[in-house]
Amino acid sequence: MKEMVGPRIVSLIASATEIVCALGYRDHLVGRSHECDYPHSVAFLPICTEAKLNTSASSGAIDREVRRIIAEALSVYRVHADRIKELRPDVVITQDHCQVCAVSLRDVEQALCTWLDSRPRVLSLSPDCLADLWQDIRLVAQALGTPERGKKLVAVLQQRMNAVAEKCRAVPVRPTVACVEWIDPLMAAGNWVPELVEMAGGLNFFGSAGTHSPWMTWEQLQEKDPDVIVVMPCGFDIERSRREMPALTQRLDWPRLRAARERRVYLVDGNQYFNRPGPRLANSLEILAEILHPSVFQFGYKVKGWQLL
Numbered sequence: 001m002k003e004m005v006g007p008r009i010v011s012l013i014a015s016a017t018e019i020v021c022a023l024g025y026r027d028h029l030v031g032r033s034h035e036c037d038y039p040h041s042v043a044f045l046p047i048c049t050e051a052k053l054n055t056s057a058s059s060g061a062i063d064r065e066v067r068r069i070i071a072e073a074l075s076v077y078r079v080h081a082d083r084i085k086e087l088r089p090d091v092v093i094t095q096d097h098c099q100v101c102a103v104s105l106r107d108v109e110q111a112l113c114t115w116l117d118s119r120p121r122v123l124s125l126s127p128d129c130l131a132d133l134w135q136d137i138r139l140v141a142q143a144l145g146t147p148e149r150g151k152k153l154v155a156v157l158q159q160r161m162n163a164v165a166e167k168c169r170a171v172p173v174r175p176t177v178a179c180v181e182w183i184d185p186l187m188a189a190g191n192w193v194p195e196l197v198e199m200a201g202g203l204n205f206f207g208s209a210g211t212h213s214p215w216m217t218w219e220q221l222q223e224k225d226p227d228v229i230v231v232m233p234c235g236f237d238i239e240r241s242r243r244e245m246p247a248l249t250q251r252l253d254w255p256r257l258r259a260a261r262e263r264r265v266y267l268v269d270g271n272q273y274f275n276r277p278g279p280r281l282a283n284s285l286e287i288l289a290e291i292l293h294p295s296v297f298q299f300g301y302k303v304k305g306w307q308l309l
Contacts, residue, residue: 010031052078164297242309263308
């Protein structure tokens with residue numbers, strides 16, 4: 001078999017896998033995390049991680065299990081160090097943004113601490129906002145030896161997103177928006193999502209740009225009573241979110257919410273788009289623009305990218 005020319009890459013976070021592929025290094029990926037599923041061709045790569053909890057459980061059950069694991073100072077994920085070693089990577093990409101969302105830098109360092117021979121370079125990404133995403137793309141490109149590819153990709157994505165934002169600035173009505181990142185218990189979306197809402201011509205009610213997603217109460221949601229509610233649970237696709245929605249819709253006061261009365265509650269594919277700080281945040285912005293201003297934007301994401309509750 002012909003030896004690979006160039007860096008051998010193991011990506012342990014889905015967003016980094018997308019960045020690597022967008023930079024043109026798909027063929028250099030030799031391993032992935034259990035959550036990496038885009039582009040679809042990465043499904044054939046060896047899996048180097050697994051979750052320690054039942055990810056098919058309900059929102060409430062997942063939350064309770066995560067809290068229990070973290071309270072014991074344990075990791076939510078398991079890294080298969082022996083498998084990574086067999087893959088002989090030159091670069092391992094992980095993150096230290098959130099210990100719940102994906103394998104963390106600490107997990108990787110503990111997995112590799114016993115390696116006595118040549119260790120791979122470990123690149124850890126920590127995106128809190130859009131500016132961090134652009135920096136992360138540049139860092140990955142630099143680590144792979146082609147910084148010019150990173151600059152080019154950032155320019156293309158920024159141009160695409162700025163075109164949407166520019167068009168939204170001319171829209172006369174800016175609806176108020178609540179983005180829900182977890183259903184039970186309620187959590188609002190923070191980090192880059194408030195920036196996306198602003199760029200998409202909305203007024204974000206919960207969560208602040210550049211800060212972690214905050215918990216919120218049902219009473220706070222009622223008090224703000226936004227025009228639009230966008231449900232984007234971390235790691236859930238649309239159908240999974242729909243199955244979880246009775247935790248909200250069966251509340252006696254749910255029909256009184258403006259968004260419920262006016263049928264402006266939307267389910268989006270948080271797992272594929274909004275939860276991943278990678279190139280497809282550009283798609284996430286287009287999805288929001290299509291939801292908030294349907295008479296102005298028709299990108300074609302309806303059904304696969306978003307659905308009406």
